Amino acid sequence: MISDYKGYLIDLDGTIYRGRDQIPAAARFIKRLQDTHTDFLFVTNNTTQLPDEVAKNLRENHNINVTADEVYTAGLATADYLDGIAGGKRKVYVIGELGLKQALLNRNFEFDETNPDWVVVGLDYDVTYHKFELATLAIKRGATFIGTNADTNLPNERGLVPGAGSLIGFVERSTQQRATYIGKPETIIMQKAVKKIGLDKDDVVMVGDNYMTDISAGINFGIDTLLVYTGVSTREFVAKQEIQPTHIINSFDEWK
Incomplete structure (x- = not known):
């Protein structure tokens, strides 16, 4: 259930959209988070685009009304990491x-x-x-x-x-x-993302379609995970993994 967590860290490609293709259930899921005033942050390994561009794509092409502040890229995480140690x-x-x-x-x-x-x-x-x-x-x-x-x-x-x-x-x-x-499945981007969303790690869940990046990032960081079968990972592949996601759904419409 949405109320199980105070915050959601959410992958983009394969989870919220598939390339240029919309995933309508994902748009409905984000709307439910917004309606319940639940914090969320898109966490993506994309480094080619600025957060403004990512948010614009979500608004104009995927019916998801978000701002740049709700997007955290591996590019931002790299800059934040270096800024902290340089x-x-x-x-x-x-x-x-x-x-x-x-x-x-x-x-x-x-x-x-x-x-x-x-x-x-x-x-x-x-x-x-x-x-x-x-x-x-x-x-x-x-x-x-x-x-x-x-x-x-x-x-x-x-x-x-x-x-x-x-x-x-x-x-x-x-x-x-x-x-x-820096990026998923490493913990550096997860540490920075949790700091940005402003919640304790025990209060957030990592959401994604790819066991090897999204779900492994959550597992490596020690937080709950939610796998949705809309992208890369298959049921057969996930079933073989030693550590299973905390939750598995076929569609975001199942997560009320």
């Missing part, structure tokens, strides 16, 4: 799109291709060998290596295309170093 080390080299770069600029980081303190790698639709070269050389010189999220593939209308994790993997191979990962 001190005076504010120079960063980024492989990524505007959503990630602007989040870092908003936390007073400055871009430096040759002598950065941090190398941050996320999804970049225009990635080149030269960008990988700069990242590799900077890490070899001592920059700390950060990866936004480990998603190896992204679903789109053409199939499964390379995700941020594939780009990060390239740099891991070229540097022989593993990145510190």
Whole structure:
């Protein structure tokens, strides 16, 4: 039941929509949260878009009336994480799109291709060998290596295309170093999301369609989970997992 929790951390793609396709039950679910004044925050591994763009897409294409304050991306989580540990080390080299770069600029980081303190790698639709070269050389010189999220593939209308994790993997191979990962299923993004929503972790539930990212993020963080069969994970796959989601539903219409 909705009233079981004070707050909901909710995945987007596969959970609230499927690419450009609407999930009407998801829109009804968000409306019920709003009507009952239940806090929620969309938590997404997307780093390419700013929260304003994500909220605009929800409003204009999926009948979900939300604001940018209700969206938390892996780009924001990366910037918040670095802001908390960087001190005076504010120079960063980024492989990524505007959503990630602007989040870092908003936390007073400055871009430096040759002598950065941090190398941050996320999804970049225009990635080149030269960008990988700069990242590799900077890490070899001592920059700390950060990866936004480990998603190896992204679903789109053409199939499964390379995700941020594939780009990060390239740099891991070229540097022989593993990145510190921020996004789901890691706990860093969950810690930051709970802080943003302003609730105790015992009062929130992680909602998603993907056992390996959304549900595992909740399990790793030690909070309840709600799996909805509208996206990636199948019943057969989930049944084989040692740790089961706290709740499983076929549609949000079942969660009243």
